[in-house]
Structures are given as structure tokens and as C-alpha cells.
Amino acid sequence: MKYNAVNVIGLGNILYGDEGFGVAALNSFRDSSSFPETVRFIDGGTQGIALLDYIEACDAVIVFDALIPLEYDRRVYVYRNDELPAFIHRKMSSHQMGLSEMLGIAKLHGRMPREIVLIGVPPKELELNVGLSREISLLLPEAVEQARALVDGWLAESR
Amino acid sequence: MAKKIVVDPIPRIEGHLRIEATLNESNVIEEAYSTGTMWRGIEVILKGRDPRDAWAFTERICGVCTTVHALASVRCVEDALGIAIPTNARIIRNLMNATQVTQDHLVHFYHLHALDWVDVVSALKADPKQASAIAQSISPWPKSSVGYFKDLQQRLVGFVESGQLGIFSNGYWGHPAYKLPAEVNLIAVAHYLEALDFQKEIIKIHTIFGGKNPHPNYLVGGMACAIDPNSDTAINIERLMMIKKIIDDTNTFIDQVYIPDLIAIAGYYKGWLYGGGLGNYLSYGDFPETTLDDFKTLLWPRGAILNKDLANVIDVDPRDAAQVTEEVSHSWYTYSGGDDKGLHPWKGETTPSYTGPKPPFEHLDTSKKYSWLKTPRWKNHAMEVGPLARVLVAYAKGDPMIKETVGLVLSKLEVGPEALFSTLGRTAARGIECKQTAGFMTHYYDQLIANIKTGDYRTFNSEHWDPASWPEECKGFGYTEAPRGSLGHWIQIKEKKIKEYQIVVPSTWNASPRDVNGNPGAYESALKGTPMINPEQPLEILRTVHSFDPCLACASHLFDMNGKEITSVTIV
Numbered sequence: 001m002k003y004n005a006v007n008v009i010g011l012g013n014i015l016y017g018d019e020g021f022g023v024a025a026l027n028s029f030r031d032s033s034s035f036p037e038t039v040r041f042i043d044g045g046t047q048g049i050a051l052l053d054y055i056e057a058c059d060a061v062i063v064f065d066a067l068i069p070l071e072y073d074r075r076v077y078v079y080r081n082d083e084l085p086a087f088i089h090r091k092m093s094s095h096q097m098g099l100s101e102m103l104g105i106a107k108l109h110g111r112m113p114r115e116i117v118l119i120g121v122p123p124k125e126l127e128l129n130v131g132l133s134r135e136i137s138l139l140l141p142e143a144v145e146q147a148r149a150l151v152d153g154w155l156a157e158s159r
Numbered sequence: 160m161a162k163k164i165v166v167d168p169i170p171r172i173e174g175h176l177r178i179e180a181t182l183n184e185s186n187v188i189e190e191a192y193s194t195g196t197m198w199r200g201i202e203v204i205l206k207g208r209d210p211r212d213a214w215a216f217t218e219r220i221c222g223v224c225t226t227v228h229a230l231a232s233v234r235c236v237e238d239a240l241g242i243a244i245p246t247n248a249r250i251i252r253n254l255m256n257a258t259q260v261t262q263d264h265l266v267h268f269y270h271l272h273a274l275d276w277v278d279v280v281s282a283l284k285a286d287p288k289q290a291s292a293i294a295q296s297i298s299p300w301p302k303s304s305v306g307y308f309k310d311l312q313q314r315l316v317g318f319v320e321s322g323q324l325g326i327f328s329n330g331y332w333g334h335p336a337y338k339l340p341a342e343v344n345l346i347a348v349a350h351y352l353e354a355l356d357f358q359k360e361i362i363k364i365h366t367i368f369g370g371k372n373p374h375p376n377y378l379v380g381g382m383a384c385a386i387d388p389n390s391d392t393a394i395n396i397e398r399l400m401m402i403k404k405i406i407d408d409t410n411t412f413i414d415q416v417y418i419p420d421l422i423a424i425a426g427y428y429k430g431w432l433y434g435g436g437l438g439n440y441l442s443y444g445d446f447p448e449t450t451l452d453d454f455k456t457l458l459w460p461r462g463a464i465l466n467k468d469l470a471n472v473i474d475v476d477p478r479d480a481a482q483v484t485e486e487v488s489h490s491w492y493t494y495s496g497g498d499d500k501g502l503h504p505w506k507g508e509t510t511p512s513y514t515g516p517k518p519p520f521e522h523l524d525t526s527k528k529y530s531w532l533k534t535p536r537w538k539n540h541a542m543e544v545g546p547l548a549r550v551l552v553a554y555a556k557g558d559p560m561i562k563e564t565v566g567l568v569l570s571k572l573e574v575g576p577e578a579l580f581s582t583l584g585r586t587a588a589r590g591i592e593c594k595q596t597a598g599f600m601t602h603y604y605d606q607l608i609a610n611i612k613t614g615d616y617r618t619f620n621s622e623h624w625d626p627a628s629w630p631e632e633c634k635g636f637g638y639t640e641a642p643r644g645s646l647g648h649w650i651q652i653k654e655k656k657i658k659e660y661q662i663v664v665p666s667t668w669n670a671s672p673r674d675v676n677g678n679p680g681a682y683e684s685a686l687k688g689t690p691m692i693n694p695e696q697p698l699e700i701l702r703t704v705h706s707f708d709p710c711l712a713c714a715s716h717l718f719d720m721n722g723k724e725i726t727s728v729t730i731v
Contacts, residue, residue, distance in 0.1 A: 015204055047225060128204060
């Protein structure tokens, strides 16, 4: 099976400490090696609906994001496909539209990517501050390795 | 015995909007209190930074509007440094802004607000033949065949049978406040899916001019995109034609889908005219045809209306210390000169001082400080900002396009202009405005082409890029009308660095807590007097709050692995 379009998305707010994990991981991954044009890197920030196109218009997606519950051990978690919740929930504002909602809409549109993977860590510090805490930044290499293994696998299948 | 109802999204960490309301014996809202539960301290982060970088930080405040803060920020810095931007930059900024408003209003209506009026589960019972007949009677939109609605319905049934209606989890389906026939619900669900699909196209305009989306590039002094009709990499003929196609399709979608749906849905709810609220409206204005100081040329006019008096539109000057102030008498901040006096943003302070209970909490003492939002006031009045405020100011000033569209919508609904002062009026104003901004997109496209044809390719004025050319000390004000309302940035620059930066966002106007005199903010006022059918399913509260298109916290985007109950409702 060919993967002609792979989107790597980093989510999070870089102004809130470890909330910015997803964007930091995206940047580390992008800078770690060279990639073919079929792999695209998207700094999604805290956007919701604006990212729908990047989810629907590809064969595989990797999303880096910070995770809750905060009680989770601080390590790198990888969730694939049906392990990810997809739903459109009742909300107070458009700001509550996260990845799970995007997946819900993609399902209704019948345009889920064949592979969707979330690579995340529970944040340690959620304070107004630019930059990750030391503990969370030490997890970046592993997050990048997990993403690299997946992307390498998809690219190998596409040759 | 009075009941108290609390609607609070994610009780634990993602700070957001919390509404507390007291109800009388007949379940009518007596008082409402709006609380922003998360501190937004961007002002602190900006201190000491290069003013030319401020836009890139402020652009990250908001998770919905990717451009509005960047626009207000570059305008603010240009105002401080006395930079005039080239004509192309003005046109491109206006076009990007019109694009943002149009896309945002469309997404708001279908994605956030429609489900306050549309019962998804009821659509399963619709007769596709009748749905098709109704759709064809209200619009020439081609996707309206019996087969189209039948297919969609089968897809929905498939989701329900596979247990995946969970996609629409937590809806108040079957709530008696839903009034639409099953067939209209089915049409609305179809257009919900089409709108979410189509909005992806509109925003491509940002990618073309801003280099990327989300977070398109802005630039103090102009825009970062190059224009050259014959270049492969610049804004060229091919890209301009792509933009033109998107603009034409957008106008068609608004005219043939959004507006007919709005009128069809509103027709069933015109007996529900709650949620008017303050009756005070404020617009800074936007879409300059020349410079931002030439107010007469703003396509969205500037002005204020008090007590629904459309005969008097009052002049507004956000630079005037006596006009725009922020108070903290009910907000978790302190002012060095005392919390009982408001401060103009150029004198503004951002010193957090949390005195509320330790979260998670059940109660807030609303007689004291109870919100992370400050309390903005205009000449000491609480004001509503946003589409309804802008439409009313334009209507009162006699804007021909707005008068015509408002007249058309009101006559189709067979209601008078007084119906505008309501939740439904706010929702209608957003649709009317969306049609208008789609028209602006065409207008700016034509302007851009005409200007390029004169041989003017300039997009950037580098005159004051070098900090050596800046004064030792200066201050500036930048404004825009964001989809949700009036947005202002106030900056003070000293020794080439940001000394102070203050932002007053639209939702702070609308969602503000009480002021020093105890007067409620726009949400608080709008909820008062609303009857609730079933307080445990506060659909009516969501309707009115959603009609303002709330934009709060703007901070966090955590992925919740097991939290399905996003918005909790507690009755005590």
C-alpha cells in the first residue's frame, strides 16, 4: 500500500510551557533528517477546524500533542487508529474543538486517513512561559524516534 | 426556592467559560454570571521583546482566528512608528480579513451554533422526498435530490447502528426546545457536512498570501508576499485565478446554502426572541479604503449605540482615556492605584491576583472577584461587540447594502427590526454580515487586480524597519473588527523594545463580569429573563452564549484520552 501523502502535525500552545510539546516535537522531527516532498510538516498551534484539510487530505497522519489526564506517568504515549476517540461533543465555544472532533468529522465525511497516530506526553508545567520544562524536553528524542520509525515504514512500503 | 445552575466546560484544567445562573420557581433566569476561568497573560510575555515580532506571539493567542491578532498587532506597531503601508498591502490585509470573517461565520453557524437549533437524531426520521422538495423550494443549490438526502440519511443510520452516533455525543437530542420538522433537520445536517468541507477551500486564500495556514505571515510595514504576475514563486496570474475561483464559490455557497438555511431555520424560531441583553453596541469599524485614520472610508463604520437608540450613532475614539477603560473590581487582578477605578489600556496593568477558591470548585462568590476576564467599558457603559453591533451601527448609519440585506431577511421572516435585539437577531446578523464580507472579497480582489495592472507590485515599506530610525519613546493603537467583535491592541515602545502591551479582545467585552457599579456584561445581561424548559439540559443558555461566538482562554489544546464529558452541568 502506497503512502503518497503523509502529514505530520504539531499541536499546542507555545506560550504555555509544556502545552507547546507538540510544536516542539514537530520542529525536532523536521530538523532531524531530510524527507521527501510527500511528507509535510504542519505547525497546527491551537487551531481546530483549520486543520481538517490536513487530516482528510492524506494517507497517513502523525499528530504530536500534549495529553491529559495529567495523572498519567510522564513518558511518550503512542495511540493508533481506533485507539483514538472520535466525537463531536457539546461545547461552549469553537475553542473546544480538538483533534477528536476533527476525527469525528473526517469519519462522517468518509475521509479518514488510512493511518492516524497520536504521539503525546502529559505536560509537567502548564504556565505562561515560552519553552518546555527540562523533564518534558528530555522526552523529545523518543517522540521523534517513534515518528521516524512510522514514517520510514510508510515510505518503505511506498517504494 | 431559587435554583442555581452552573455550566462549566472541562472542570479541571482547560480554563474556559463558566456560566452560573439563578432561576426562579418557573425556571426563568433571574441573574447570570460569566466567568473566564483561565488567565490569559500574553501582555507579560511581550514585555521587552522587539515590537516587530509582537504579531507572531499575539497570533498564537487565539485557536480560532489565526490572523486577527497579527493584523491588530502590525497595525498597532505601524501606528506607533508612523509607518504607512503600500496600497497592495492594505488590499491584501483587507482581503485576508474578509476571508477570515466569512470562513469563521460559516463555521460558527454550522459547526457550533446549528446544533442549538437542529436536532440531528430527528433527521433520521425525515422523508428524503419531502426534504428534497423543501430544499429545492428555498434554494437553487444543486445538491438537493431525493437520492442525495436518502444517501446521507442512510449514512447517519449506519453510524447509529454501528454505535458511532457517539460522534455527536452529549447532544440534547429530543429536547422540546427543538422546533424544526425532521426534513429541515436533515437538510441542515447535510449542509453542516458540506459547510465543514467547503470552509477548507475558503481559507486557502490565507495560505496563498500568508505563505502558510494556520499562522499566516504578517509583516510590520506591509505584507511578506511578493507580487509578480510572471514569476513562478510570487503571487502570479495562476494564484490570482485560484483566489478568484475560491471567492466566486464562496459567494455562491453563502447565497445558496447559508442564507436560505438561516431564513428557513429562523422561521421556526421567531417566537423565541430572548437573549437581547444590553442594547448597547460598539464597533471600532474596519476595512479601510485608504488609511485606518480615515474613518469615513471604513466599509464597516465606527460608532456606538446606547439603549437600542438607532437614531443616534455616537462617535468612538479608543485612544481617548475617558472612553475605553478596563476595570478589575470583579476580576482576579490588582491595579496599583486601587481596584475601583478603570484604566485606559495605554495606562493598563496586568498583575494577576487570584482570590477565588482552589480549583476544582463548585461555587464562586460573585459579590467579590469571580473572573479572569477584566471588565472593559466604553464611557462607563457595558457594550456588546460583534456582528449584531456592527450590523446595527451600519444600519443606523444608513449603509445601503446592510439596509437591503437586513430588510430582505426581516421581510422573509415577517418580523420588524425590533426582532434584531435578540439571540436570533445576533445569529441573523452574523449571516447578513457573512454575505457582506463575501462581497468584500470580490471587491478587494478587483481592487488588487486594478492596482497590479498599474504596475504597482509593492507590498512592503521598509522606511522604518531599522530601529535606528525609531523615536526613543512612542505609543500606538491598532484595531480590527475580528469575527467576534472589536479588537484593540495598545503598545508603548521604549528604547526599541516593548515597554507595555495591552490587548482588549472581543470576548472580554461580551463575557466580562460585573463592573464597579454592579452592571452586568453582555452575556450576563442577555441570559437574564430566559425561560428554561429543562434546567438539566440548558439548551437555552448554550443558544444565547453561542450566539455571541465565545472566544475565551485561547490557550490550551490538550488531547483528552478519556474525557468525553466536556461540558458539565450542575444544579444546586
